[in-house]
Amino acid sequence: MIANFDGKDIHYEVYGEGPALVVLNGIMMSTASWKPFISAFSKNNKLVLIDFLDQGQSHKMDGGYPFTIQADVIKCVLDTLKISEAHISGVSYGAAVAMHFALKYPAYVNRLALFNCIPYTSSWLADIGEGWKTARVTPETYYQMTIPVIYSMEFYNSRTDWLNTRKEFLISNVFNNPVFLDAMERLTDSMYAHNLRDELCSISAKTLVVGGSSDYLTPLPEQKFIADRIPDSSLVIIDNCGHASMYEKPDSFTALLLGFINSESIVT
Amino acid sequence: MIANFDGKDIHYEVYGEGPALVVLNGIMMSTASWKPFISAFSKNNKLVLIDFLDQGQSHKMDGGYPFTIQADVIKCVLDTLKISEAHISGVSYGAAVAMHFALKYPAYVNRLALFNCIPYTSSWLADIGEGWKTARVTPETYYQMTIPVIYSMEFYNSRTDWLNTRKEFLISNVFNNPVFLDAMERLTDSMYAHNLRDELCSISAKTLVVGGSSDYLTPLPEQKFIADRIPDSSLVIIDNCGHASMYEKPDSFTALLLGFINSESIVT
């Protein structure tokens, strides 16, 4: 379905009924990436998936934009759906947007679930991003620059077939597409200004922070930083898991997300 | 309610409707310990709580017994309830019994959730247990010997009031009760023979292993050992959490347990 965001098309999808659950994409993902999860995520919830600007089937920009515009995209979709409150979750880029959304539109947020999230874009991560730009020379180079760092060694060594299939697909269909690569550059650029280190203390939603023990791109000290500052938050770590937690440990990802948003709070 | 286990009374409680969920006590706990969790745990499941032999309102033994007798206690309760399959979960002592149950009665086990669990009773832990026996001289000594090691420093320093209330209760009502202390000795003794290191590989149930980053009594390397060996298992770590995970992080405990047992498996 399509929402109108200041004249720009935003692609979104809705599945199931129940308390609303928004699941936000990582930087390279799209709504299509969540296909294996739709049945589980929509069993007891109204699941909302959104392609951010420059992602999937949403509008492609032609210049820079502030990172927080993506938070406004979420609000636009929720308003279109007349959803006044939702659980907000996201992975990496999507988790960063989720935090901005929780600060700008707190009344819309029930619970907040942040997977593989960073409080700000460090100069180190920005240089990783710069590297991605230099890798556009061939699809193979782009694959080698971006993909191995996303996965943990444990996953990579045990799921060779899955990765090889994915490698062929990405090289033949995605990393050879200049429209995708241009959008990736803008998405990457948009995140350089992300910095909520001093504002995390103002997030009022009950929050679950999830990290991977082997996440190289957004390592555990980043999630500890976040959990130390968001007042009503807890940190849980998925062992032997890299940056793409939903692919590496789909069952643990799902258990944490659904268990967190659908369980009542306990008072001991 | 009461089940008849070879002529011995077993106290159990049942709440709610849905797929059966058995939650097994830690060594010092009883069904009463789960009171704050009953509403959440029984929302979508038939919750079964059980006092093991020598716990709570169940039969008090008068001599030693094999650890695995407690697995037979579970079977007795499930048979009494005509439950042929259940999710089995437990904390510490209860998690150890759960593993024995999963090996002896695999057909009864849907999913298995092991919190703060050990593969065997090491000589170090056995000596901790011996220390508990020497501490019966006064209720205060018993408290000091057994309780501070159970909690993480983080919890202890932040929940002083909760702990002080609990301290008064335990010293005035529990640790001065020779019937309780005798039962604790037998329960402790029963666990010395626990050793599944070579049999974990035979557990066929889909299993979630949960550890606490600050669990002193059953430290993380123990849970890594278990997760490395149970074939269809994953390890998740609750940060800043000690041995009594259900009291220190009740919401994370609940999210993990309910999310794990009530979510369908994802195939990516």
Add this chain to the structure above:
Amino acid sequence: MIANFDGKDIHYEVYGEGPALVVLNGIMMSTASWKPFISAFSKNNKLVLIDFLDQGQSHKMDGGYPFTIQADVIKCVLDTLKISEAHISGVSYGAAVAMHFALKYPAYVNRLALFNCIPYTSSWLADIGEGWKTARVTPETYYQMTIPVIYSMEFYNSRTDWLNTRKEFLISNVFNNPVFLDAMERLTDSMYAHNLRDELCSISAKTLVVGGSSDYLTPLPEQKFIADRIPDSSLVIIDNCGHASMYEKPDSFTALLLGFINSESIVT
């Protein structure tokens, strides 16, 4: 040898020649505890060992005293020896005193090596200390209350003979001695006021902070706290090591201490 500290005898020992190295005891230790290390520590350094007030052969107090008095004890011994600058190192209680010394007498300190050190005495640790007081009922109870928590599970399970020999010695010769137990109470009480959380940033000495991955009494987050705040400091972690690092991993302890104090700084 004996130094005169305000009329009180301070026992100290000196070995070898070279840049001065002071090694300070943990709370239950004395200069005698370092016997296996004397040859290594004095090979290239003038090694100074000191019994604090209420330790070993030094003066036994008869009431409370401020924790920082032990820093003055160090200064008294160094002045007696006409040593104007020394490397200062210590374990646990001794490391805490070393930090106070570095703040009060910075001109005396060359490098600072802190093993299993805490920035302050938390309410949790204070309650552990209170437990030690309740355990004086029998030497066995005192042993069980104080000793297993000091060692890592890994060490305990692998060095049974060493520990049993030590257990017999402590129960027969130390934990049955009211003079020792009274002194331990005063030493424990003295540490409750230890709190340098806001002053660590003023320690100017080049500092090595060493923690054990399995240290229960003074867990790793405490050493991270210290290393985050002392400006010229680094943190190194001995794997599979509990609180008594010098006994559990004597070679790693020695390599770190001697390597740190006797190597020149590298400028890259």
Add this chain to the structure above:
Amino acid sequence: MIANFDGKDIHYEVYGEGPALVVLNGIMMSTASWKPFISAFSKNNKLVLIDFLDQGQSHKMDGGYPFTIQADVIKCVLDTLKISEAHISGVSYGAAVAMHFALKYPAYVNRLALFNCIPYTSSWLADIGEGWKTARVTPETYYQMTIPVIYSMEFYNSRTDWLNTRKEFLISNVFNNPVFLDAMERLTDSMYAHNLRDELCSISAKTLVVGGSSDYLTPLPEQKFIADRIPDSSLVIIDNCGHASMYEKPDSFTALLLGFINSESIVT
């Protein structure tokens, strides 16, 4: 100086007097990389630095070769110097060669110090290596593909000037040099066959294994694997340290290396 290895020139350097200490290069390094360390390393030891085949000033190969040939290079240099026993240490590639040397020529090895070492080349690491080959398109791409992953986020964010200077140097002088890049490919290829998982138990030398808490290329589980299997070994972890431990934490690196090789063993 030059040793003759089957007709091929091997460049090596010797500094100082004392027990021999061999320090072996990581894959991109050469003897020149150790310049800031020479004074410290040669203070009490005869320091031997060696350029492996395809490194620095040593012979450039023109085809593939077995990884273990580099162990024979070490033997050649030691024989040339008439050194019959030495402490052997290395970083990454050099540490892997050091293990092969310790297995093939155990009589030559006094103590063994392994920094950022792996037991075998996993398919994940091999794919990282393949990525390096695809990055030769421009010096900038090569830099972005190889360098950021080597350093920890903590180091990268705090040492921007140092890294920028290094970046300019590498791009202008090294990564634009086809002779260097060809040699790097052969060195990378040579390591794919590295696999000592089943032979580590036969290493008899007293061994120190050192890892970095933020080492992405050779993460901590790899060093735990090694330390679990070499009988007389200990594992120490440098906190907040990535793969290039000698550059990120030069003082801790130096303290560990010199403290380990120059301290006598302690018997407690």
